[in-house]
Amino acid sequence: MYFLVFVSSLLASFRQAVAVEKASLLGNVPASFSSVSVVLLERNLAVLPESWQIPDLTSSLFDCETANDALTDILSTIKQADFIAWDQSxxxxxxxxxxxxxxxxxxxxxxxxxxxxxxxxxxxxxxxxxxxxxxxxxxxxxxxxxxxxxxxxxxxxxxxxxxxxxxxxxxxxxxxxxxxxxxxxxxxxxxxxxxxxxxxxxxxxxxxxxxxxxxxxxxxxxxxxxxxxxxxxxxxxxxxxxxxxxxxxxxxxxxxxxxxxxxxxxxxxxxxxxxxxxxxxxxxxxxxxxxxxxxxxxxxxxxxxxxxxxxxxxxxxxxxxxxxxxxxxxxxxxxxxxxxxxxxxxxxxxxxxxxxxxxxxxxxxxxxxxxxxxxxxxxxxxxxxxxxxxxxxxxxxxxxxxxxxSQVGQSSFSTEEEDRHEHDVLEHSEL
Missing domain, CATH: 2.120.10.30 (TolB, C-terminal domain)
Structure with missing residues (x-):
C-alpha cells in the first residue's frame, strides 16, 4: 500500500515537473486561436534544459535528441503543430x-x-x-x-x-x-x-x-x-x-x-x-x-x-x-x-x-x-x-x-499558332 502511494507521488511529481518545463518553454496562446494548431515558444527557446544533439542538416528544432523526458515531450508538442510562433506577432x-x-x-x-x-x-x-x-x-x-x-x-x-x-x-x-x-x-x-x-x-x-x-x-x-x-x-x-x-x-x-x-x-x-x-x-x-x-x-x-x-x-x-x-x-x-x-x-x-x-x-x-x-x-x-x-x-x-x-517574343505566337495549339490534348491524371 505504501509502495503504491510512493509511486503515485513520484508520478505526480514528474507530471508537475513536465508542466513546469512546458510553462517555461511554451507560452500561452490566446483563446481565440483554439481552433488553430499553433504553439508559441517562450523567449525564443534561448535556453534548453540539460544536453541535446541535433541529428543532421535537415533536422528541425523538434528533432533534437535528448535524455530529458520533459524536453522530449515539449519537442513532440512543437512537432505536431501546424504553425510555430517564435514571436507573438x-x-x-x-x-x-x-x-x-x-x-x-x-x-x-x-x-x-x-x-x-x-x-x-x-x-x-x-x-x-x-x-x-x-x-x-x-x-x-x-x-x-x-x-x-x-x-x-x-x-x-x-x-x-x-x-x-x-x-x-x-x-x-x-x-x-x-x-x-x-x-x-x-x-x-x-x-x-x-x-x-x-x-x-x-x-x-x-x-x-x-x-x-x-x-x-x-x-x-x-x-x-x-x-x-x-x-x-x-x-x-x-x-x-x-x-x-x-x-x-x-x-x-x-x-x-x-x-x-x-x-x-x-x-x-x-x-x-x-x-x-x-x-x-x-x-x-x-x-x-x-x-x-x-x-x-x-x-x-x-x-x-x-x-x-x-x-x-x-x-x-x-x-x-x-x-x-x-x-x-x-x-x-x-x-x-x-x-x-x-x-x-x-x-x-x-x-x-x-x-x-x-x-x-x-x-x-x-x-x-x-x-x-x-x-x-x-x-x-x-x-x-x-x-x-x-x-x-x-x-x-x-x-x-x-x-x-506583352512585347516579349511578339513573333512567338501568331493567331494561327494559338488556334492550332489550343486544342492540344491535355492528359488528366491523379496520383
Whole structure:
C-alpha cells in the first residue's frame, strides 16, 4: 500500500515537473486561436534544459535528441503543430482561422523534387514541375484539387523555376544540353526559348526567376546542373542576372557575394532584392556548418548594392522566396516555411511540415485573405492565413509591366499558332 502511494507521488511529481518545463518553454496562446494548431515558444527557446544533439542538416528544432523526458515531450508538442510562433506577432500573421492542408501526395519511395509553382488565375490552378521528368508539368486546381498534366512542346528538361504574367508561364530549366528561360502557353504547353546563353557561353543552370516592373527578368544561375544533372562544366561564374525583355540585353548583377544563389523575391516597393544562398544543398557542402543564408541587396532596377545577410536558416537550406503584402519574407526550407521580418532579420514563425522539404511557395493572388501553395517533396500544401502575398513586379507599376511583357517574343505566337495549339490534348491524371 505504501509502495503504491510512493509511486503515485513520484508520478505526480514528474507530471508537475513536465508542466513546469512546458510553462517555461511554451507560452500561452490566446483563446481565440483554439481552433488553430499553433504553439508559441517562450523567449525564443534561448535556453534548453540539460544536453541535446541535433541529428543532421535537415533536422528541425523538434528533432533534437535528448535524455530529458520533459524536453522530449515539449519537442513532440512543437512537432505536431501546424504553425510555430517564435514571436507573438506571428499570431497576427496567421490569424484565428489559419489552416494547413495536404492536397496532393507523392509516393514515399519517390525521391523527387517538386518545383516551379506558378499560380494561373484564369483556371485557378497551380502549375508545378517534377524535376526528374521531362516534357510535362502538373496542374492542380486550388479548390477542387483535381490534377492534370500539361505537356510542353518542345519537351522541357528539369524545370526548376517559374513565374506567371500576362497569360503565360515563364520557366527556368537547369538541365539538358541547353539551359535557359522559356515562355510557355499554359493552355497548349507550347514553349519558346527567350534566353539560352551569355554572349555565346552556355548558362550554368537557371534556377529561379522573377519580373520587376521595368520589364526585366531577374534570375539566378548556380551550377546545380553540373553537380546534379551531368551537364558540362560551367562556362560562367555563378551569378544573379538581369535580362531586359525589350532589348534582349543580359548582364550579371552579382557573382561574388553568394556561393549558390537560388530563390529570389523583391520587396513590395522593389527597393530591395532578396536572394537565397543554398550552398548547404550541395552534396560536398551538406554539413551542419555549411552556408544557408538569405541576403538582401538595394535594387535600383539597374544595379545591386549594399549586400547584407538578413537570415540564417535553421534546417536544410533556403530555396524559394516570396513576400507578403506587408513586406515579410517567406522562406521555403526543410520542414516548412520560415516567416522573417527582413527589416531586422528576426524569425517570427514557421509554417510547419515535419518530415518534408519545401522547395518553393506561391501566393494565390485574387482570393480573399491569404492563400499560399507550398511545393514539397512529399506533398503539395494549401495554407490559409490572414496575410496574403504580392504579385510579382511589386505593388507598383503593374500596368507598365503588363504592357512591357506583352512585347516579349511578339513573333512567338501568331493567331494561327494559338488556334492550332489550343486544342492540344491535355492528359488528366491523379496520383
Amino acid at each position: 506571428f499570431l497576427d500573421v496567421i490569424g484565428t482561422s489559419a489552416k494547413l492542408e495536404r492536397i496532393q501526395s507523392f509516393p514515399d519511395d519517390e525521391d523527387h523534387v517538386h518545383e516551379a509553382p506558378v499560380y494561373v488565375p484564369e483556371t485557378n490552378e497551380l502549375l508545378f514541375s517534377d524535376t526528374h521528368v521531362t516534357g510535362w508539368l502538373w496542374a492542380i486546381n486550388v479548390d477542387t484539387h483535381e490534377t492534370r498534366k500539361i505537356h510542353t512542346t518542345p519537351p522541357l528538361e528539369h524545370v526548376n523555376g517559374g513565374t506567371y504574367h500576362n497569360g503565360y508561364a515563364y520557366l527556368a530549366t537547369n538541365g539538358g544540353s541547353t539551359r535557359g528561360l522559356f515562355r510557355v502557353n499554359v493552355t497548349s504547353g507550347h514553349a519558346e526559348c527567350i534566353l539560352n546563353n551569355f554572349r555565346g557561353r552556355h548558362l550554368n543552370s537557371p534556377n529561379d526567376l522573377i519580373f520587376d516592373s521595368s520589364s526585366n527578368i531577374l534570375f539566378t544561375d548556380p551550377p546545380y546542373g553540373w553537380h546534379n544533372w551531368g551537364v558540362e562544366d560551367p562556362e560562367l561564374p555563378t551569378a544573379v542576372y538581369q535580362f531586359n525583355t525589350k532589348t534582349g540585353a543580359l548582364r550579371a548583377l552579382t557573382n561574388s557575394v553568394l556561393l549558390t544563389p537560388n530563390g529570389l523575391a523583391l520587396s513590395p516597393d522593389e527597393s530591395m532584392l532578396y536572394v537565397a544562398d543554398s550552398n548547404s544543398s550541395l552534396n560536398f557542402a551538406s554539413h551542419l556548418g555549411s552556408a544557408r543564408n538569405v541576403w538582401a541587396f538595394d535594387y535600383s532596377h539597374s544595379m545591386l548594392s549594399n549586400p547584407r545577410l538578413i537570415y540564417q536558416v535553421e534546417s536544410g537550406w533556403p530555396d524559394g522566396l516570396r513576400v507578403t503584402q506587408g513586406g515579410l519574407l517567406m522562406v521555403a526550407v526543410a520542414g516548412g516555411v520560415d516567416v522573417i521580418d527582413p527589416s531586422n532579420g528576426l524569425l517570427l514563425g514557421k509554417i510547419n511540415t515535419p518530415g518534408d522539404i519545401i522547395f518553393n511557395l506561391e501566393p494565390v493572388i485574387g482570393k480573399d485573405g491569404g492563400v499560399w501553395m507550398l511545393a514539397g517533396k512529399r506533398h503539395i500544401y494549401k495554407v490559409t492565413i490572414a496575410t496574403g502575398g504580392v504579385k510579382e513586379g511589386g505593388a507598383v507599376g503593374t500596368a507598365v509591366l503588363r504592357d512591357a511583357i
